[in-house]
Amino acid sequence: MDRSSHLSVILDLCPTQWLLSAQPSNPHPLSFDTFLSHLLVFLNSHIAYKHENSLAIFGALPGKSLLFYSSEEAGDPSTAEVVQPDPNSYRFFKTVDQSLVRRISREFDILGQPDTEEPCALVGALTKAICYINRLLHPAQSLSSPEDSANLPDPRILILSVSPDASNSYIPIMNSIFSAQKLKITIDVCKTFGPDSVFLQQAAYLTGGSYIYLEHREALLQYLVMSFLPTPSIRKIITVPTEDKTDFRAACFCHKHVVDVGYVCSVCLSIFCQPVPVCSTCRTKFPMKTLQRLNMTRASSLTGTGASQPSASRPTNGTPAKQVYTGLAANLR
Amino acid sequence: MPPRRQDDIMDVDSDESDASLDYDEPRRKGKGKAPKKKDKRKSKVTEVPYAWEASYVRSWDTVQEDESGSLQTAVDDLIARGRRKRLFAPSKAIRRTIIRHLIIILDLSNSMMDRDMRPTRFDLSLEYTREFVNEWFDQNPLGQIGIVGMRAGVGERVGEMSGNPPDVLRAISERHKLEPTGDPSLQNAIEMAKSTMSHLPTHSSREILIIFGSLTTCDPGNIHETLESCIRDKIRISVVALAAEMKICRELCDKTGGQFGVAMNEGHFKDLLFELIPPPAQHSTSALTSRLASGAPANAPGSAGGDLMLMGFPTRLPDTSPPSLCVCHSEMRSQGFLCPRCSAKVCDIPTDCDVCGLMIVSSPHLARSYHHLFPVKAYRPVMTMEETANSSPTCHACAAMDTGADGISPLGRYRCTDCSNDFCTECDVFVHDVLHCCPGCER
Amino acid sequence: MPAVEELSAKDVGAHPLLVFLQSQPKRALSRLYQRPSSCLCIFRLLGPLERQIVMNVLWLDASIPASTMSSWVVREGKKQYDQALIELSRIDVLVNSATELTLSATFKASLRQAITGGGSTGSFGVPLSGDSEHPTPTIATLDTYALEKWESILHYMVSSGTGLPSTKPSAGVEFLLERSGLMAKARETSSQITSSGFQFLLHTPHDQLWALLLQYLEMSEERKTDIVEVISFLFMLSTMELGKEYSVDTLTKAQEHMLSDLRDYGLVWQRKATPQRFSPTRLATTLTSSLPPLPTATGTGGAGSDSKGEGFIILETNYRIYAYTDNPLQTAVLNLFVTLKSRFPNLVVGSITRDSVKRALMNGITADQIISYLTTHAHPQMRKNKPLIPVTVQDQIRLWELEKNRVKSDEGYLYTSFASLADYEYVLKHGRELGVILWESAAKRCFFTSVEGHASIRLFIERLGQNQQNNRS
Secondary structure: OOOOEEEEEEEEOOHHHHHHHHOOOOOOOOOHHHHHHHHHHHHHHHHHHOOOOEEEEEEEEEOEEEEEEEHHHHHOOOOOOOOOOOOOOOHHHHHHHHHHHHHHHHHHHHHOOOOOOOOEOHHHHHHHHHHHHHHHHOOOOOOOOOOOHHHOOEEEEEEEEOOOOOHHHHHHHHHHHHHHHHHOOEEEEEEOOOOOOHHHHHHHHHHOOOEEEOOOHHHHHHHHHHHHOOOHHHHOOEOOOOOOOOOOOEEOOOOOOEEOEEEEEOOOOOEEOOOOOEOOOOOOEOOHHHHHHHHHHHHHHHHOOOOOOOEOOOOOOOHHHHHHHHHHHHHHO | OOHHHHHHHHHHOOOOOOHHHHHHHHHHHHHOOOHHHHHHHHHHHHHOOOOOOOOOOOHHHOOOOOOOOOOHHHHHHHHHHHHHHHHOOOOOOOOEOOOEEEEEEEEOOHHHHOOOOOOOHHHHHHHHHHHHHHHHHHHOOOOEEEEEEEEOOEEEEEEEEEOOHHHHHHHOOOHHHHOOOOOOOHHHHHHHHHHHHOOOOOOOEEEEEEEEOOOOOOOOOOHHHHHHHHHHOOEEEEEEEOOOOOHHHHHHHHHHOOOEEEOOOHHHHHHHHHOOOOOOEOOOHHHHHHHOOOOOOOOOOOOOOOOEEEEEOOEEEOOOOOOEEOOOOOOEEOOEEEOOOOOOEEOOOOEEOOOOOOEEOOHHHHHHOHHHHOOOOOOEEOOOOHHHOOOOOOOOOOOOOOOOOOOOOOOOEEEOOOOOOEEEHHHHHHHHHHHOOOOOOOO | OHHHHHHHHHOOOOOHHHHHHHOOOHHHHHHHOOOHHHHHHHHHHOOHHHHHHHHHHHOOOOOEEHHHHHOOEOHHHHHHHHHHHHHHHHOOOEOOOOOEEOEOHHHHHHHHHHHHOOOOOOOOOOEEOOOOOOOOOOHHHHHHHHHHHHHHHHHHHHHHHHOOOOOOOOHHHHHHHHHOOOEEEOOOOOEEEOHHHHHHHOOOHHHHHHHHHHHHHHHHHHOOOOHHHHHHHHHHHHHOOOOOEEEOOOOOHHHHHHHHHHHHHOOEEOOOOOOOEEEEOHHHHOOOOOOOOOOOOOOOOOOOOOOOOOOOEEEOOOOEEEEOOOOHHHHHHHOOOOEEEEEEOOEEEEEOOHHHHHHHHHOOOOHHHHHHHHHHOEOOOHHHOOOOOOHHHHHHHHHHHHHHOOOOOOOEEEEOOOOOHHHHHHHHHHHHHHOOEEEEEOOOOEEEEEHHHHHHHHHHHHHHHHHHHHHHO
16 A cells, blocks of 8 residues: 555647747746746655655657656665755655756757757657556566565656647657556646647546646646545545546548448558448559448438437537547658 | 478568477477478577476476576576567557457367376366456457357367456366367358458458467368468467467468467467567558469458447446346346446446447547557667766666666666656566556656 | 444544643644644644545634534444544644634644745755765665664663674663663673563554653653653654755754754764764655555565565464575564574564563563564564464464463452341442442351452441440440
8 A cells, every 4th residue: 555656747848839838828838947937846746655656757859858856866876966965855756856957958058040840759758658568567586586566666657748739749649658558557637728638538538547737737736636646546546537528439531530330441441431442552453342332321310310420410520539540640651 | 381481471560479480490490391400509599498398397498597506697698688678679659459359269288188288288278268358358458359269070169259358267167068079160260260350340350369379270171262261351360379380380370370389388379479469460461462463362452451330338337326237237236336337237348348339338438559669769788877866866768766776777677768767677667567657748 | 333333443543642742731732733744744634534634624614613614423423423522622723612613823823834835934954955075865774773873772781681782872871762661781790671561562563662752751741851852853754755855954952953863773874973964764754644664574585565564474273384584683572572493684484482482471571462463563474364374373372371360460459257147248348339349258257359349348347336336325
């Protein structure tokens, strides 16, 4: 029960989005500096929670992702950042704060002013976080201690996201979610700015984590502490908000309609809202017989009640799911 | 059957891992069918003893100490061998059958009570079948499994075709209901399996897996006719035999494009079963028909390729919705999924709607199959120090420092050919086996 | 929900220090909470649920209604949640109020400061950098020092029972051991280990450490030392970094005085007797964590890896025991309940016999303690077995204990010579309802009650007698 837990935090450091976020025209402007100060307090709270709690911080920058900080590295004097000791603060807190702030500013300095900004490497950061946890859970060459699972930390990943979904990251994100499920990692998502992310909603839902869209952005710290600090065992007693309306319906590749009943290519699993003779993704020709049969049923259902009309008859917000499959289509080509 | 020909056939499926050949060859020698090869294979035979040859288990024989008395090299070697298996896997995308239907035929005849595999063949098969089912559903979320037993000369339906792992596991959970008796009948069981799958659409695969412990079969008619009809219906039969090779079993597999293997010991039994888990590569129609020239008349052109399937994406009812009856268990529940066509409420997806027969899936289920279609390219082991000159000292994925040599790369480093980042041994295995996404390329 | 049950079972006992704090006056607590480092450590000693409650309200400026918070609690966890609130208000972290949740102002301010850093309390210790003249001690030095000191204390305790010669620890340590009842003065010169001392030896180092420190706290209370300073100094040590030197300048008189005591226990390392700097050892820095407080105790584990308390004992079903150790302390502890047969440079062979276990039982060690000691120190090779300790051995040790307990003694009172059977049964019935009857015999018309029951039974009989008299008159 009172086990140590590991937290991997993924920071979405997309400069444009943070610029937009800080603009005073927003209902609740949130600048990166404020965000960072809240975040540092949250990270310190995680370390304060238990002496053995470990922490890793990954950053997703435009076009690259990297590890900012890990407890492991901080414990090793050869790689740790040099921290001036201070009688008024706890050393571990100080180390986290300093190394994180230093490295983020270093990265921002390198960034400069490119003409076109690459999308943030969220996938890279996420996969790295999962690989990192995998290494923690399966220490190499551990022949002597086979089932010492009691000493292994409860792993969690917290994604602080500001960018919208990048369309071509659907498959890798889904793959990451499935591996997280396998390793029993909980993925929490805090969307601090921008539109809801369907991919991350699914990530949180499928791994039993919580997805929170930050509405009162000035209360970021309180959100973080109440929802993302408790370990899974505590969440069984004090519940945390979870998303219950995650939509798992799909959108077709051809018109991006959200469909209830779709036509799926058996080879590449592309989805279409009406029978097509050739799969637009993998160029598979479909047999005439099937097309005729499907067209017949479709015609009859259209002339019938109309209740099961496949496309867009349902009042749903089509935007999120759309992006799911634009991404898929792009990747398949 | 001369061994030579078998090799030819095994080569046809491009995704065949060559490790299975390693096992097959000594086995043939064991049968005494290829005496010429005897001395050549000698070393391998001593490596993997048959279960019935080993009077007692000598677990220390499987690993050898090195000069300094350490087992480390032996263990490294084992790991490296596991890796090699994967490195030979194709890195380009291939067509695989994603929607699979499988009937597992369990031998429940007297011969399953033999104790050459511990505790008995029967208990071991049940245990491995359970593991097999779990792993199979993990990798084939859109598939369905049914279970048929062969007992006392008849085929017995043990579990209905279902896409829900707990349902399948429940069917084989009660050991006393499956107590082996009498003789097996391959023909009866295959006919029963065939009739279960007869209604299935052509784009999905129809597969039969037979776990066969007996050396006889007691059939009412000509089993070759059954075989012909299986070929006609494009049912792929695979057999894992626990006793010895039988001509009819070999023929069933060869003519339908399945795999045949005789389990030498417990571990090999499991390997043989688990080789059948990844979705099979789709045969291009021409290759299959030419190979089976002697077999059934040519199939309708193009039908072995892709097809368009009708699928429903259900509405998920949240936990807080008012409870209502479900169509699958007739129980009051608040959670569930509504079939988009007939609005029936089902408990679990993916499934076929019990009312209108529509296939109901959700988008994550489709996504779970994508990694079969787009595998990560194999990484290249870094062999020399020069190559590491201008790369980061740590693993690109988990930030571990150098892990040291393993069986393949002297530096314990593996490089992605696309993004030129280096990864440690642990991450190399993890990325290819679990993650299916390169952290460097982000694809 | 199995996890919840597990939680409640495990969290029944709060940390011993928290129990101690509960007995302290509010003023003292409030002074203790002024130091950020103390708040951080107390926070870490709390149960997981309590920690989350504190965190949830820590950053709120206003108090929140108790109902708002409890609406987040699931029904199954209600009991634990309420229990946690009570625990928190007992040590005055939470302001006691039925309707509102507020942290006590001092605690809130200090914990906030601990987490954000800043302020000028200097409660985390003033570090000094090593110079060429006084190089900072290496972690290895500190570890050997701590181990040596700590084991010498334990060794002293063990050998006092067997009469083997051993180095005597300092007078302070000896006094503390006697105070805590772990040792007792047998003769003028030497003291003898007591039964609680034997039990103490089988505890984990972490428990042992806290047991002694609590004793130390009580002792300083009696000496009229300021208890707040003592506790906060311990907390300060536990937040310090291993392998760093700290200055004594900011310490108070009482704390400087403590240094010499703590040096004897192996918690603090100092170069000279009255230096200007000190270094905490691993014993001190792991006070508020569950990491092993001692470096690998077996002398053989020289691999340099900080393996977490590797076990060394192999126990066979034939009661034979093989202990891979060259550590005299571990050998001595084993000797408490094992008949040792032979000793090799890195191996001790012995067997568990009826005599050896009975000897241990006589010393006050229980069967469960023996079994749990064997379990916690089992060799990794043994951990593959299920159950870990062979059932035969486990059962036999328990049977030996039962054998000893054939006669059970209870203090109490015997009631005899009742006038009539009706009277006897009337009183007996009352006694049964109270649940204080230990033994009864209708033939002899007498029964035996426990000490607690005596007063009420006597009262009952007296009233009965009065009633009868009244009725008669």
